[in-house]
Amino acid sequence: MPLEEYKRKRRFAETPEPPGKVEKKSQHRFVVQKHRATRLHYDFRLEMDGVLKSWAVPKGPSLDPADKRLAMQVEDHPVSYFDFEGIIPEGNYGAGTVMVWDVGTWEPLSPVPVKGKFVPATDAEAAAMLQKGDFKFRLRGKRLKGDFVLIHMKGRRPGSKGTEWLLIKKQDEYAVPGFNIEQYDTSVLTGRTMREIGGDKASAEWESDRPASRGKAKAPWLADTLAKLDREKRKKASTTKEGAAAGVKKKRKN
Structure with missing residues (x-):
């Protein structure tokens, strides 16, 4: 079952996260949720095949084509998670504050250019590209726009489980050299900051709410x-x- 891992990790009597179900239809929406858990990161989710295909991006997505963001694929989430914003209580999986950082729609792009340009692809082609590990798509969000690609690194790291991908912005009119994700620090749904969502107590408690590392060491x-x-x-x-x-x-x- 697509959501089996998601449900196994959560105690729904204790967390406000939705139990959810696999939807019959997908609307090609995407959401990015800023998540202050053990470490601050961003969860990138694409609505696809009745669920939200999900990746945890430590430094967050970027509009700079020079940035190759590590994206760790995690368990599928239910579509009802799309607008989840709030606090996951201590003692639960992923405990911490969650903000809806961006929302919008997406469309798959052709595996290869057609007359020099990538054109919209079918859902079947999207599934094949995701399976192959070279997945091109276009975002139309409030903050993220333009063409992107997810590239599967296929377990090159010793001991890897094969969950490592790279999220890369393609060069187009929406590219922003030197993009700084920290310029956007409020929810696109409620206008609240992480501190306002978490409350004063939570803000003081979670010391990991700090800028992502900009170091060049890899x-x-x-x-x-x-x-x-x-x-x-x-x-x-x-x-x-x-x-x-x-x-x-x-x-x-x-």
């Missing part, structure tokens, strides 16, 4: 993966350039 397995992605990108760009040059040369001969 674990070796992640650095290797990013280097490989950069090499593949340069190789693809070089091949495209050589092909264009050959086409121009052939045209001149004719």
Whole structure:
């Protein structure tokens, strides 16, 4: 069952989180929830196949294409979790404050460009791309907009469970070099800050409410993966350039 892991981890008599169910239809919505649990992170969720496919993003999503955000895939959540905002009590899984940081709609994009552009794809193609681990999509949110890709790193880290992905913004008119996620510190639903949602007591209690690290140090397995992605990108760009040059040369001969 898609929500079996979600239900197993929670005691619904103690937490305000919804038990939920698998919906028959999906509306292609997305939500980003800022979650101050043991560590501050952002939960990125896409409504798909009647559930919310979910990834925990330690540093949060970015509109800067230069940022390759680690995104750890977690259990599917029910669609009713979409607008959950509040406090998960101590002693429960994921205890802490949850804010709805962004909401909107999304659409899958074609696996390869069509006439130089990525175009809308079908739900079947989206499922295949997610399974393959190279999932392109377009967001239309209040804060996140434009084209993104989720790339599965397929367990390159020693002892990995295969849950590591990278969330990357594609270069387009919505790209923002040097994007700072901390400029947005209120809920898009209620306008409240994390402190206001959690209350004074919770705010004082959770010391992990601090800016995400901006350090450049990366674990070796992640650095290797990013280097490989950069090499593949340069190789693809070089091949495209050589092909264009050959086409121009052939045209001149004719």
